Amino acid sequence: MLGLILTVLLGAAQASLSAPASQRLVEASLREGRAFEALTELCHVAPHRLAGSAGLTRAEDWAVAWLRDRGLENVRKEPVRVPRWVRGPARLAVASPASAQGTYLPLLALGGSVATPPAGLRAPLVIVTSFEELRGLGERARGTIVLFNRPMDPTLADPFAAYGAAVEQRSRGAVEAARAGAVAALVRSMTLALDDHPHTGALRYEPDVPRIPAAAISTRAAARLVEAARGGARLELELQLECRDEGEVEAHNVIAEITGRERPGEIVVVGGHLDAWDVGQGAHDDGAGCVQAMETLRLVHSLGLRPRRTLRCVLWTNEENGLRGAVAYKDAHESELAGHVLAIESDRGGFAPRGFETNATGAAFQTLEGIVRQLAPYGAAFLRPGSGGADTGPLERAGTNVMQFVPDAARYFDYHHCGRDTLDAVHPRELALSAGVIAALAWSVAELELPLARPELPAAGSR
Ligand SMILES: [Zn+2]
Numbered sequence: 001m002l003g004l005i006l007t008v009l010l011g012a013a014q015a016s017l018s019a020p021a022s023q024r025l026v027e028a029s030l031r032e033g034r035a036f037e038a039l040t041e042l043c044h045v046a047p048h049r050l051a052g053s054a055g056l057t058r059a060e061d062w063a064v065a066w067l068r069d070r071g072l073e074n075v076r077k078e079p080v081r082v083p084r085w086v087r088g089p090a091r092l093a094v095a096s097p098a099s100a101q102g103t104y105l106p107l108l109a110l111g112g113s114v115a116t117p118p119a120g121l122r123a124p125l126v127i128v129t130s131f132e133e134l135r136g137l138g139e140r141a142r143g144t145i146v147l148f149n150r151p152m153d154p155t156l157a158d159p160f161a162a163y164g165a166a167v168e169q170r171s172r173g174a175v176e177a178a179r180a181g182a183v184a185a186l187v188r189s190m191t192l193a194l195d196d197h198p199h200t201g202a203l204r205y206e207p208d209v210p211r212i213p214a215a216a217i218s219t220r221a222a223a224r225l226v227e228a229a230r231g232g233a234r235l236e237l238e239l240q241l242e243c244r245d246e247g248e249v250e251a252h253n254v255i256a257e258i259t260g261r262e263r264p265g266e267i268v269v270v271g272g273h274l275d276a277w278d279v280g281q282g283a284h285d286d287g288a289g290c291v292q293a294m295e296t297l298r299l300v301h302s303l304g305l306r307p308r309r310t311l312r313c314v315l316w317t318n319e320e321n322g323l324r325g326a327v328a329y330k331d332a333h334e335s336e337l338a339g340h341v342l343a344i345e346s347d348r349g350g351f352a353p354r355g356f357e358t359n360a361t362g363a364a365f366q367t368l369e370g371i372v373r374q375l376a377p378y379g380a381a382f383l384r385p386g387s388g389g390a391d392t393g394p395l396e397r398a399g400t401n402v403m404q405f406v407p408d409a410a411r412y413f414d415y416h417h418c419g420r421d422t423l424d425a426v427h428p429r430e431l432a433l434s435a436g437v438i439a440a441l442a443w444s445v446a447e448l449e450l451p452l453a454r455p456e457l458p459a460a461g462s463r
Helices: 002-018 021-032 035-045 054-069 131-136 159-166 168-179 219-228 283-302 324-332 334-339 362-373 393-397 428-446
Strands: 073-086 090-096 107-109 121-128 145-148 184-188 214-217 236-241 244-258 263-273 309-316 340-345 353-358 382-385 402-407
Touching: 021 283, 021 428, 035 054, 035 283, 035 428, 054 073, 054 244, 054 283, 054 309, 073 324, 090 107, 090 214, 090 219, 121 131, 121 219, 131 168, 145 168, 168 184, 168 214, 214 219, 244 283, 244 324, 263 283, 263 334, 263 428, 283 309, 283 428, 309 324, 309 428, 324 334, 324 393, 334 340, 340 393, 340 428, 353 362, 353 428, 362 382, 362 428, 402 428
Parallel strands: 121 145, 145 184, 184 214, 263 309, 263 340, 340 402, 353 382
Antiparallel strands: 073 244, 090 236, 107 214, 121 236, 244 309, 353 402
């Protein structure tokens, strides 16, 4: 009996050793993965790690130590100048009519917003759902606080498409409101959830347009204001924001490698962004992507594997409010760009795998599709044409193959950029499965006989 058990156990061990390395990587991640443990550490050490903050520096130091302690190679920090913007207290209240005073209006200043005057400002509210509607108000918008209240479209199957169609209200709302003569801008939070968690995010000012303060309010707060204004009631709001710009400071991209055994100058990048907003813990956005990339190298190393090409983990900085890390990486590695075979980013949360998206074309696309097909048993069922993440954008524009991990992100925008993006929103097994799938994909590309052909760029002007 014992002999039979031993034979069965040995047989299972041999089967596992003879399994393709990609399969062994996913199974090792499920069995003894360290991604969730690493994410727990990161969320504890540096829950708030906006560019230029002490939290971001702690996150960099933690990542460097983690990667070195796991025996990875060429662990280093590469300098990047980043903006430093600091949030202060924020307050929004209905000043009149008296019947609406005390309405609960949770808010977060948008990243990069200027402050209000110290005593705050008071102005009538107008509510619009588009920039066209605002322009149509003409002089009636002058001196007001504008609320942009177009919801993310719940009828779109892909929440990222709904986000893409609504987010201009956050990024450009302050400029459009200022052009209309408004004194401040509010935006309905970018989420499909109906709750009282405001979601921050970056705004952009333009050179010749006055800089007015801007904040996001919760979706329920937006609903309360709509209700209070029903029937044409004139509302006056009081807004007080104390945020400020503090120039630029030095931050870093964090890099680690496993040097390729045959073609060390050919590189497969896998990464996420280490910075996160200063609310919540940046667990999904993008702590998950960082630990998936770190875990990719650790898993390969721990199985005693060395890929044909170099595997490089890149933790970009300042994705949220500047993308300076992505640009600095491309500039610092200009001489190696022709050797970048693929750059994979994970920045859609630490949820269970669904597939991948890539700008690769032709035979390269087919090769990648064949690799992804092997991952279908683990839930990564498709490769679709598209692009990489925000941080791989500069590489993509330089002609590199890029890819992004596509998880089941139905709930991603419940957590994105808000106080709910904490460790308990990430499921340990979903994170382990996704880390294993990303490791398997990165390994398989690093191990290909032939490098991937570079993508055929669309004709100039169509991008
Ligand atoms: Zn992100």
